[in-house]
Amino acid sequence: MALDRIDLADIHAPDRLATRLHAQLGPVTSAVPIVEIALGLDISDVRIDNFDGFEGMLLTDRVRSDGVILANCRHGDQRARFTIAHELGHFLLERHEVSSETGFRCTTRDMRETREGRRELRQEAEANRFAIELLAPSSMFDRHLSCDPHLRDVQHLRRALDLSGEACIRRMVERRDEPLAAIWSHEGRIRYSIRGDGFPHLAPKKNDPLPKISQAFDVVSKGVRGITTFRETHAAAWTHRPEIELFEQTRVGRDRHAVTLLWADLSPEADDEDDGALPELGEPGFR
Numbered sequence: 001m002a003l004d005r006i007d008l009a010d011i012h013a014p015d016r017l018a019t020r021l022h023a024q025l026g027p028v029t030s031a032v033p034i035v036e037i038a039l040g041l042d043i044s045d046v047r048i049d050n051f052d053g054f055e056g057m058l059l060t061d062r063v064r065s066d067g068v069i070l071a072n073c074r075h076g077d078q079r080a081r082f083t084i085a086h087e088l089g090h091f092l093l094e095r096h097e098v099s100s101e102t103g104f105r106c107t108t109r110d111m112r113e114t115r116e117g118r119r120e121l122r123q124e125a126e127a128n129r130f131a132i133e134l135l136a137p138s139s140m141f142d143r144h145l146s147c148d149p150h151l152r153d154v155q156h157l158r159r160a161l162d163l164s165g166e167a168c169i170r171r172m173v174e175r176r177d178e179p180l181a182a183i184w185s186h187e188g189r190i191r192y193s194i195r196g197d198g199f200p201h202l203a204p205k206k207n208d209p210l211p212k213i214s215q216a217f218d219v220v221s222k223g224v225r226g227i228t229t230f231r232e233t234h235a236a237a238w239t240h241r242p243e244i245e246l247f248e249q250t251r252v253g254r255d256r257h258a259v260t261l262l263w264a265d266l267s268p269e270a271d272d273e274d275d276g277a278l279p280e281l282g283e284p285g286f287r
């Protein structure tokens with residue numbers, strides 16, 4: 001794949017870098033070919049294997065004359081694709097300082113980093129920003145979104161973009177206008193959560209059990225696999241804002257892994273509307 005690395009030099013904003021790279025690629029009709037892209041940009045090898053102790057690694061020097069990317073596929077090939085894009089981000093964002101003599105070594109937690117405080121955190125957050133903008137640009141992503149938020153969209157997005165469900169949900173929370181949050185749990189305990197713009201602080205913390213009065217608790221306890229409808233829930237179960245209207249939907253997968261999507265209605269007129277205000281919520285957005 002013929003790509004021009006010079007054209008990408010001196011771009012330090014990860015989203016602009018991804019946009020410029022897409023301009024070189026032209027229209028992409030299937031999943032973004034991340035390995036071919038890396039190999040077209042002075043990465044000499046991409047090794048995908050069951051590695052121990054790290055999620056991704058970029059072997060390179062400070063001036064990035066070339067690089068080798070290692071990506072862990074222990075959590076699936078789709079996660080590995082994101083990892084490759086993340087490491088390519090470290091490679092192309094030339095202000096990123098190598099974390100060891102051999103380059104960059106990134107953990108699972110780094111792949112979720114969104115904070116921009118300390119330099120090391122900011123570098124990880126920027127590599128993630130680049131990765132998602134490259135693998136799921138809005139032009140390819142938004143067309144798979146239904147009128148209303150729905151976890152079913154994630155299945156379409158996974159297939160279309162060859163991206164993990166987790167990455168698709170994170171992107172969905174970010175791209176949609178509605179105030180959304182997502183909570184990943186395992187065996188009824190919260191593993192981690194994210195919330196989009198405008199969504200209130202979440203009351204439950206990591207390792208807390210799912211709130212007993214939530215729909216999520218109910219379906220996870222029953223072990224019913226599949227996707228529930230969006231139902232109104234107790235705002236006090238999830239937030240410190242008992243007065244808001246809150247809706248929740250849960251997908252229960254294998255081994256009691258689950259993800260719950262929360263949708264807050266913060267509109268001032270919400271209080272004035274009767275219970276039929278959002279009648280379409282229980283219905284599938286499309287088939």
Ligand SMILES: [Zn+2]
Binds near residue numbers: 104106107110124127
């Ligand atoms: Zn990293």
